Amino acid sequence: MFFEHSPQVWAQHPTLVAGVLYAEGVAGKPRAELPLAELLGSARRRLDGTTEAAFAEIQAWRRAFGRMGLAPTRYRCASESLLRRLRTSGDLPRVHPLVDLGNAVSAAYAVPVGILDVDRCGGGIEVRQARGDERYLTFGGVEEHPEPGEVIFVDPLGRAHARRWTNRQSGWSAVGDDTRTVLVVVEAMHDAAGRDVPAVLDALAAGLRHGWDAPARTRVLTPEEPRFEA
Template sequence: MISHSTRAEVVRSAFPTLACGVVQVGGISAAPDASVAIRPHVDRARERLAHQSEGDLPEIQAWRRVVSVMGLKPTQYRCASEALLRRLRKEGTLPSLHPLIDVCNAVSVGFAIPIAVFDIEKVDGGLSVRPAQGNERYVSFSGTIKAPEAGEIIFADDAGRAHARRWTNRHGQISAVGTHTMDALIVAEALHPHSPSDMEHLGFSLCEAVRAVWPKAMVKDWSTP
């Protein structure tokens, strides 16, 4: 069982403007309808997209710079929030996968900040954001098993399994939230100007939305480690 994620000192040193927020939620299910809780966040994203494209948003520009620093093409390896915003702009809606994922995706596009959600029971020990050694095990949603490249920033657990690749670009299958998920860890990260204050606002909005969908859920205090 984990209560938080940590960031390797090398990540903190390389990206000193990094702001993050973490919350653990328990007692959830796949039964509720989250549409009312997600609507204001999706509407906020649509309003922003009506005036500028996702690539022009300062939150996304900050992540594009990070992707470039990692030696990747920003338009090929988009952070999760940019990918969702792009889909919202092109298709007018977001996919409905699981109420918790839907809530996180809606808040993510509303703030243009990537949010990752993990099934805690499928994480071995602690979860850290660190450079890969190159021998970690990553399972894609298609079932393909790969090892991330050495130096690539990943979400890794104590068993050396990679739960997300290229930092906020690609979540894996191992800890994906599904119909049997009851406890989850939610992690948000940002690097743009004013990201600490935005992270606090995001945390409040996210926890409020989770409580609205699951009134009896255990929602721990939002922390910004």
């Protein structure tokens, strides 16, 4: 399993800070209660009296989406969508314990967190611009083709595991009841990203240890060392 960003992505988004976490042994229900209430409570306190649009983390992704030619209020990064839902409805839906943990950490830190089932990733993921012939599977089971130039997560089989970078994950590698090994991707572009991305990785690793007693490997990627292998 590998994960990397293309040189073009690093060049076009020089403020990007990317981190990855790899963990095995996360099948089944957690053995202990996950810290969802604490994490979501932190997000709610930060939202008190303001909106997610004011957060530096979200503003940085909006600028990145603008550079990609995407309307930032039409296509939101994953963490903005979660915070918006938390602010308007008061809670986040429960999907799967691993996803719930990732969503809660993402909301608490206002940073996109993507969780991929390693066994469904085709051997590796590259974040690059789409050619347009890649195949993307919606959660509803419909296949789409990303637009040429769109930033995607793509495997060696030509399957896109995310569209519009951090906007929408694919059904190809969605976490399910049979998931045993995960690759978690954390990406940020704001000024404090160099501090916050490692903190997000630590929070995710702590949650996996607490819930599944699963050790995790983490790494922060750079343009000089852009590739993670497991």
